[in-house]
Amino acid sequence: MNDRDLVVNAQGLCRSFGPVKAVRDVSLAIPRGTIYGFLGPNGSGKSTTIRMLCGLLTPTSGEARVLGLDVRTQSEKLKQQIGYMTQRFSLYEDLTVLENLQFIAEVYAIAGKHRKTRVEQLLSDFDLQEKRRQRAATLSGGQKQRLALAAAILHEPKMLFLDEPTSAVDPQNRRDFWEILFGLAEQGTTILVSTHYMDEAERCHQLAILHRGVKVADGSPRDLGRQIGASIVEIIADDANRARIAMNDLSEVASVTQLGVRLRVMIPDSIAQPAELVRSALQEKHIEGHVEQVPPSLEDVFVAVTEMRGQEEQAA
């Protein structure tokens, strides 16, 4: 892929806050028109990385170009071309929906005639027409989120940064929200979205998993599943608790996750027949249950990379 097609091109980004290293050596290459996901728990450096890419935070070291602009020196120019939706609702709660959008349009200095049509178009696109005279403070979570997104794309940015956009909305609203994102991506907008929901990460074209400020894996969701270097064995046991204890006792098992009556057991690829291993271990302890090898989910990937990291760090 040609470097010019990369909307975000970052090499070795680091950011420290005093002694705390929030982001360590993160490199990114995001092609035009993709929805790129940042998956990671709170405090994994997602927001810090996004802020560096927006030009809001200066990297301690490393380089990044967004839309061909250096985030260190050309951040003012960059701000005209990117949209940023903050984790927290950051529009004015004491202004109405319409007033908020008009304010943003004026701040981006969108010409008078175009301003009005653009605001109206967004109001109807985002299903906010009826709420136009309502104060932002009185909107529901989903409505606030749509308003924030409308404000972020008002000036038609080529690159959109969304920092945990769906943390305060219900599943239905999340689905609608993602449909809007796919629509934007189809029109050529590149989107970087951070999340800690697996199902959302699953929808991204490309994905990077962040753990304690380090990018521990990246690729498409499907590729990531193949890369983890472990297989997943699922157990449906009557006594899930005992089964879990039995699995934890096995030295070959990397991790056990319980989902109701189901157990997902992660076993490294170095074991040739993982299902057999699990079955014999259960029989030994006289635990009844159905055992089956299943394809890894994104959650398994997430567990695998973060656990392995944790073990590596402990070893070091």
Place this chain on the structure above:
Amino acid sequence: MKSLLRIFAIMRKELLQLSRDRLTFGMIVGIPLIQLTLFGYAINTDVRNLRAALVDQADTHLSRQLIADINASQVLVFRDRVDSPLQLETLLDSGQIAIGLYIPPDFDRRVIEGDRQAAQLMVDGTDPIILGVGQRLTSIAMGFDTQRRSASPAGLLEVRNYYNPERRSAVNIVPGLVGVILTMTMVLFTAVAIVRERERGNLELLINTPVRTTELMLGKIAPYVIIGLIQVVIILGLGWLLFQVPLRGDRLDVLWASLLFIATNLSLGLFISTSATTQFQAMQMTFFIFLPSILLSGFMFPFDGMPEIARNIAELLPLTHFNRLIRGIVLRGADIQSMSRDVLALLAIMTVMLTLAIRRFSKRLD
């Protein structure tokens, strides 16, 4: 062009928010109303070293004795010796002196005859404390070696009250209140204005837009200039209605002085807002400035009565300079040009604060 659009966008937003914030809106009108009715009387205190000037047209042994005796009392410091009572009046008008001593050519004869006062104290009576000082001076026993003074029914000195013949303290308080209220509201509103955006997270969005720092600052300041002027009108208008405080000077001068002072306070507020991280901190810092302003600026106690160190601190406070300006214009009818020192001082404070505020405000989060 784009820049103007952005400044107006922020102004309009600020006004909209203000009109919906009932508490702040109430403060704009409520603070002047309450303070004006509450501050009835000032705190009285002993005064020393008042600036004074004298005219000695007698120039006799007796008149020199009088001057020496007044000097010895340490209440007045004679800075100038001029030639005519008219010049004393000019000095009073421009606020350079608080008291003038006029000794007429026939001073000796008046002392000996003892049926009239022998000399005159011209007192800036707008400050009741200074007026009181003048009155106390008349009872000073003069060590004349000839006759005993108590024999004279008329007394040695006559006090002539300038600008405030009725000796009402409200006359001095009301123009002073203009400055006090403007300091309180203007510094506080702007100090909180930017910190509030930071606290609510609005700033993270704003700094991600093409808005420039100067545009943001100007857009935030401008609405408060109008609010400040409204407050000036309320205070002076009510002062006139309730306490019959006159407006002797030019209204345009009042406008210029107020605009300058408002702008200075807003710059100060902006500077605070770039240093504080929470609204509470901004409030504390505002009071850090507000308290010395009230105590040292000459609003409560006469400036000349304070020790030198307090006077030096007071010179750094915008309110000190504004008090001189507004009292001069409103009470003595002075014009603003004759007090250019205070105008320059305000301009200097404003420039320093605004520059610091713009330099400290960063469009980055680090």
